[in-house]
Structure formats: structure tokens, C-alpha cells
Amino acid sequence: MSFALLFSGQGTQHPAMLPWLADDGFVRDMCARLGVDDWRAALADPAWAERNDNAQTLLTGLSLAAWSQLAPMVPAPGAIAGYSVGELAAFSAAGAIDPATAAALATQRAEAMDHCAAHAPGGLLAVSGLSERKLEQLRVEAGLELAIRNGNASVILGGPIAALDDAERIAAALGAQFTRLRVNVASHTPWMREAAESFSRTLAAVPFHGPRVALFSNAADRIRDAQSARVALAAQIARTVRWDECMENVLARQVRCVLEIGPGQALARMWNQRYPTVPARACDDFRSAAAIAAWLNSHADR
Structure with a gap:
């Protein structure tokens, strides 16, 4: 086995x-x-x-x-x-x-x-339901980095709190599914x-x-x-x-x-x-x- x-x-x-x-x-x-x-x-x-x-x-x-x-x-x-x-x-x-x-x-x-x-408070945001192009658009506009890549259409973005707040607003406008994770650091x-x-x-x-x-x-x-x-x-x-x-x-x-x-x-x-x-x-x-x-x-x- x-x-x-x-x-x-x-x-x-x-x-x-x-x-x-x-x-x-x-x-x-x-x-x-x-x-x-x-x-x-x-x-x-x-x-x-x-x-x-x-x-x-x-x-x-x-x-x-x-x-x-x-x-x-x-x-x-x-x-x-x-x-x-x-x-x-x-x-x-x-x-x-x-x-x-x-x-x-x-x-x-x-x-x-x-x-x-x-001295660099942050967190993570799970995002899915967007094309790779729109995911990249979201990441760049919000000022985040790619923390975890689960698949082409499922990623976790990380960065400062203010940038995560912006990302949620942008993700909603783009029609994405998103969830703020229960962590308080911008891991990875x-x-x-x-x-x-x-x-x-x-x-x-x-x-x-x-x-x-x-x-x-x-x-x-x-x-x-x-x-x-x-x-x-x-x-x-x-x-x-x-x-x-x-x-x-x-x-x-x-x-x-x-x-x-x-x-x-x-x-x-x-x-x-x-x-x-x-x-x-x-x-x-x-x-x-x-x-x-x-x-x-x-x-x-x-």
C-alpha cells in the first residue's frame, strides 16, 4: 500500500x-x-x-x-x-x-x-472565482503579494491590513469569492x-x-x-x-x-x-x- x-x-x-x-x-x-x-x-x-x-x-x-x-x-x-x-x-x-x-x-x-x-501588521485573504488575469489585477491594484497558490483560480493573497481592506472592495467589484483568514500575519x-x-x-x-x-x-x-x-x-x-x-x-x-x-x-x-x-x-x-x-x-x- x-x-x-x-x-x-x-x-x-x-x-x-x-x-x-x-x-x-x-x-x-x-x-x-x-x-x-x-x-x-x-x-x-x-x-x-x-x-x-x-x-x-x-x-x-x-x-x-x-x-x-x-x-x-x-x-x-x-x-x-x-x-x-x-x-x-x-x-x-x-x-x-x-x-x-x-x-x-x-x-x-x-x-x-x-x-x-x-512593525508590519498584516494578514491573508483567500480569493477564488476569478481568471488569472483578474487575480493579478486584484493583487497589483491592492498592493498585495501571492502568499499561497492552491490552483490557477484559487489563491491566498497577503499583505498589510489596509491593502487587504482594499482587496476586499476590489474583489467584490470583480465578482470574486473571498474570505479573510483567521491569521494576523502576512505569512509567505x-x-x-x-x-x-x-x-x-x-x-x-x-x-x-x-x-x-x-x-x-x-x-x-x-x-x-x-x-x-x-x-x-x-x-x-x-x-x-x-x-x-x-x-x-x-x-x-x-x-x-x-x-x-x-x-x-x-x-x-x-x-x-x-x-x-x-x-x-x-x-x-x-x-x-x-x-x-x-x-x-x-x-x-x-
Whole structure:
């Protein structure tokens, strides 16, 4: 059997996410980092949930816990990728960094980004329903940058708050569908260059390893060795996430199914729309780790 893992980014975290997740060491360590006793109760406060430092620490910790509890029940994946901050858990699942390191780096990554955003406040806007020409018109007129490319007609733009306000007005006039994301930094844009440089210095002291499985990066295609992993994790903070290319690279591994680990079903839904013959499900769809393993294993003989 060959399956792929996709690790979610932030923006869709919710109190009922991963209902089957056990309270293990990863979860307890994450709660200690966040200074909370009950992460689900904390997520019920939208202001708490949307804070960048809380979200990155929470999502990385929960993704690490989810995979550690699921991994003993299934074979090794054939390909792995992570969406935005999901790369930390993805790189850990692939063996490039150990889980404890990934958990600690989530907090450091968020601190670097928040420090940068303190003098360059910004955010992200998801836009769809426009031609490539009109999307580019919107980006230029509003003064934004392309943060994430999910497909030709589905992108996420990033930049300063005032520019995002202008973009919403322009997008409405153009007939686009658009949503302001629940983040408070202009991730994956040049406004985060200082954060990328700071995180790069942090990663210089971190032990990295060559991945044990095919690992694909938002910023650097396939990761083949320790140094390229270190460079890619820092670079993606201020570079466009080429998620459409990540999905193409994963598909090329001839996987039979795809599992999204994290909150919501955004990546699984995106995958199913793009590749309907290769089924994708999200961990949030299931009530137990055993049910997830059964679904993955059901594709073994296909």
C-alpha cells in the first residue's frame, strides 16, 4: 500500500477537532507550552484560537500527537507534505527532525513572525472565482503579494491590513469569492523576510536528517537531505507556498489514497476536487484512530 500524508495549516482550528485524539505526552507538552489545562476549552475563545503563537504551537503539537498515535497501526507513508506551519509536523513525520524539536520550533517560528508583524501588521485573504488575469489585477491594484497558490483560480493573497481592506472592495467589484483568514500575519510574503532570516538562524543550531520517505516542501520541491530541509523550513515563511505543485509531486508518487492530519477537511477537499480518482479523507472525519487505520488499510490490495 502507498498513501500520502498532508499536514494542515492554521485557520480552521476548532474545539471539536480530532475527536479521537488521546491525551498523550505530546498533548500535555503542548498544553504546558500554551499555559492551558484544556486545549479544547481554550479553542472555544475565538480571540485565543486566532493568535498566531497559540495556533502554530497548538497545530504542531496536535499533529505530532495524531501521527504518533496512528503510525503504529499503518505502514510507512509513500509521500508527505505540509501546508504552511504544517511543514513542521510533516518534516518530523518524514524523519528530518525529531518530534520534540518540531514542537519547540513551532513556538520559535511564531515568535519570529509575531516580532516581524509587530512593525508590519498584516494578514491573508483567500480569493477564488476569478481568471488569472483578474487575480493579478486584484493583487497589483491592492498592493498585495501571492502568499499561497492552491490552483490557477484559487489563491491566498497577503499583505498589510489596509491593502487587504482594499482587496476586499476590489474583489467584490470583480465578482470574486473571498474570505479573510483567521491569521494576523502576512505569512509567505516579503513582509515576513525578517522572520525568515531570524528562523534560519534558529535552525542553524538544530540537528537535521535526510528524510526517510519522499518529502515535499512548499518552497523547494522535494527535500533530499538535511541541509535542504533546514533551508526550506526557513524560506517558506517569506515565500509563496506552491501547494498546487506539492499536490502534483505527491500524486507522482502513485499513492492510492491521501490522509489529511489536522483540523477541518480543507486539504482533503482540495485534493478530491483536483484528483477525484485518488481518494482523500481528513482525520477530522473519523471518531477513532482505528477507523482511520482501517480506511487506509482498506486500500492496500487495490
